[in-house]
Amino acid sequence: MSKPGAKRLREMLARNHLIAERVQEDDFPLPHFDRLQQWQRARLARSFEDLAGQEGYRPAVHFFLSELYGGLDFRQRDQDMGKVMPVMIRFLPDRTLGTMSEAFELQAISLEFDMAMAAEMAQRRLAGLDMQKYCDVYRAANDRPGRERQILLIRKLGYDLDKLVQWPLVNYLVRLLRGPAHAAGFGSLQEFLETGLASFRALEDPARFVETIYEREWDAMENLFAGADRPFGF
Secondary structure, eight states: OOOHHHHHHHHHHHHHHHHHHHHTSTTSOHHHHHHHHHHHHHHHHHHTHHHHTSTTTHHHHHIIIIITTOGGGHHHHHHHHHHHHHHHHHHSOHHHHHHHHHHHHHHHHHHHHHHHHHHHHHHHTOSSOOHHHHHHHHHHTOOHHHHHHHHHHHHHHHHHHHHHTTOHHHHHHHHHTHHHHHHTTOHHHHHHHHHHHHHHHTOSOHHHHHHHHHHHHHHHHHHHHTTOSSTTOO
16 A cells, blocks of 8 residues: 655655754864754744743744754764664554655755755854844845745645644654654654654644744845844844
């Protein structure tokens, strides 16, 4: 039986593995990459501090803007996923695997953009970032269709996760894998999956959460490409 979700998840994992290999190469501008991600995490925290300050949204804000955005911690998690894939394909519905593939695609897109921006920072010999420098680097490493895809995928993934947590079987199967996953050394991956599902089960208003992230990030992208000095509103 064909499993398109499993196939797509394998493809997205392979894409992330290539990223992991690239960041380990000697010529990769890792200091610039780290500084960029630190700046962006601070920006995201400020952009969504109102949601993060509300109990009904805080776990989902953390999952979307910290876990999926990720940084270099993604490497061990992706290696774990590659090893445990046969078990997941056997036990999890293919629709669940398809949603997981969206999460890993979003991770890959975000990391690829960060790599391009880090390379631009290195070329410009930027020791740090402020708002103007960030805007300049963003525009220089621009890919409007790719940025649109990134933000639209955030929106789709949010709604797909909300549907997924309504399936009692999915939540049961993920919990069922907890013991074997930890015993096999895949604890961090298991916690990632459980955290993502739990954060969406706890959402006070999933549509408000998803649309708030989508609208603010889309507006910021529009402002950045339009040359605004304060694209994020602060």
